Amino acid sequence: MRRIVVVGAGQAGLVLALGLQRHGYAVTVVTDRDAETIRGGRLISNQCVFHPALTRERALGINFWDGQAPEILGASFGLAGDSPEPAVSWQARFDQPAQSVDQRVKVSAWLTAFADRGGEVQIGKVTPDGLDEYAREFDLVLVAAGRGPQFDALFSRDDARSPHREPQRTIGILYLVSGRDEPLPVYPGLTFGLSQAGELFGLPIQSVRGPVFGLGFFGVPGGPMDVWDGVTGVDEHFEIAMTLLRKQFPWVEESLAGAVPSGPLDVLRGRVLPIVRDPVGTLSSGAKVLAMGDAAVTNDPIAGQGANMAAHAAAVYERRILGHGDRPFDEAFLRGTFAEYWEKAQHATRLSNDLLGPPPDHVLATLEAAQTAPEVARRFANIFADPVDYAGWLTDADTARAYLASNGA
Numbered sequence: 001m002r003r004i005v006v007v008g009a010g011q012a013g014l015v016l017a018l019g020l021q022r023h024g025y026a027v028t029v030v031t032d033r034d035a036e037t038i039r040g041g042r043l044i045s046n047q048c049v050f051h052p053a054l055t056r057e058r059a060l061g062i063n064f065w066d067g068q069a070p071e072i073l074g075a076s077f078g079l080a081g082d083s084p085e086p087a088v089s090w091q092a093r094f095d096q097p098a099q100s101v102d103q104r105v106k107v108s109a110w111l112t113a114f115a116d117r118g119g120e121v122q123i124g125k126v127t128p129d130g131l132d133e134y135a136r137e138f139d140l141v142l143v144a145a146g147r148g149p150q151f152d153a154l155f156s157r158d159d160a161r162s163p164h165r166e167p168q169r170t171i172g173i174l175y176l177v178s179g180r181d182e183p184l185p186v187y188p189g190l191t192f193g194l195s196q197a198g199e200l201f202g203l204p205i206q207s208v209r210g211p212v213f214g215l216g217f218f219g220v221p222g223g224p225m226d227v228w229d230g231v232t233g234v235d236e237h238f239e240i241a242m243t244l245l246r247k248q249f250p251w252v253e254e255s256l257a258g259a260v261p262s263g264p265l266d267v268l269r270g271r272v273l274p275i276v277r278d279p280v281g282t283l284s285s286g287a288k289v290l291a292m293g294d295a296a297v298t299n300d301p302i303a304g305q306g307a308n309m310a311a312h313a314a315a316v317y318e319r320r321i322l323g324h325g326d327r328p329f330d331e332a333f334l335r336g337t338f339a340e341y342w343e344k345a346q347h348a349t350r351l352s353n354d355l356l357g358p359p360p361d362h363v364l365a366t367l368e369a370a371q372t373a374p375e376v377a378r379r380f381a382n383i384f385a386d387p388v389d390y391a392g393w394l395t396d397a398d399t400a401r402a403y404l405a406s407n408g409a
């Protein structure tokens with residue numbers, strides 16, 4: 001039986017490890033934090049996971065939160081204008097509900113399940129040099145250690161696929177609960193606000209201590225929503241978040257009246273550099289290793305694609321590994337595996353990168369038409385679950401306008 005090691009226990013590495021384990025593979029997961037530390041730690045992300053990724057989790061029997069986590073039923077869009085009411089607004093249901101389970105909850109439970117099902121977990125921080133030891137011991141080394149520069153030298157930047165050299169948003173996320181007896185009257189789906197200063201992204205989440213509302217702001221650098229540097233505590237973050245809400249997205253304010261922060265660790269501030277890397281790294285021994293998830297492709301979270309594409313990577317990598325039998329995991333196999341993942345993932349990256357720029361006229365026209373044409377709203381809302389539909393529709397002004405015309409808009 002092939003021996004496979006996965007470095008990193010996030011959405012990418014663990015879904016793959018649990019999937020291969022089901023087929024009898026001897027998988028080792030090496031990660032720098034144990035389950036208890038992850039669950040008790042600071043907020044990691046504001047993950048919204050759509051139906052295709054949830055389907056995969058259900059197939060693996062790791063959908064522990066179905067029936068417990070609030071269903072995310074659709075999208076509520078608002079475009080900021082000159083008055084407190086949005087200039088453009090609409091709501092549309094997703095074809096299938098999405099779900100957001102706090103990654104601290106999800107990843108810690110999956111790591112425990114992997115160990116309970118007989119998987120080997122090693123706790124330790126792996127360095128690029130340290131990978132050689134794993135390459136000697138294992139038939140295949142997968143690096144799923146998330147975003148950031150730690151493996152920059154190993155997985156070089158793919159310039160042609162990476163349009164940005166700097167982060168394009170400053171991000172501030174906070175989890176809220178009702179400070180009153182009744183629950184917050186929030187929209188049971190994704191609340192998405194767009195202003196010239198940036199975006200608002202809110203959703204119901206199953207968190208460490210139960211249901212919360214995740215409120216995220218994505219600010220254009222240097223603009224009025226670029227406000228998180230130097231903020232230290234959750235109370236200060238809350239004050240700033242409420243001010244941003246009032247100034248930029250006032251129509252959302254009422255649904256969060258009476259909200260209070262859910263806890264001192266339920267807060268996150270930072271920036272994400274979107275980058276696509278060469279996924280095959282060569283170690284000093286000459287051995288080849290393969291990146292996956294954010295370690296290979298990091299998108300700005302503006303379009304909520306990272307965890308979804310990490311799950312997609314896990315599915316593709318598993319299928320390729322199973323189909324490869326006893327043949328060596330050579331460079332052709334590694335490159336072919338990433339290429340199959342990229343067929344779909346490229347559209348998630350394009351969508352994420354495009355949303356970082358000002359919306360072109362045909363996209364604004366589509367958002368406006370969605371107010372009166374429910375099918376346009378439905379199709380737009382569902383590109384987040386299926387970014388492939390974005391390509392060839394909203395990436396092309398003529399196609400987008402022809403589609404609007406055919407929908408009477």
Ligand SMILES: Cc1cc2nc3c(=O)[nH]c(=O)nc-3n(C[C@H](O)[C@H](O)[C@H](O)COP(=O)(O)OP(=O)(O)OC[C@H]3O[C@@H](n4cnc5c(N)ncnc54)[C@H](O)[C@@H]3O)c2cc1C
Nearest residue numbers: 008009010011012032046048126146293294304306307308
């Ligand atoms: C603010 C924010 C909001 C987001 N919202 C969404 C959303 O709505 N929808 C969505 O799909 N995505 C979203 N994302 C993106 C999503 O969180 C990531 O794309 C996803 O978690 C990537 O999974 P991963 O397994 O590749 O990496 P990670 O989840 O980062 O996991 C990496 C793992 O590797 C471990 N590790 C790191 N370094 C080492 C090392 N040297 N040695 C050993 N272990 C190591 C870490 O502890 C961790 O367990 C968001 C991200 C952010 C920051």
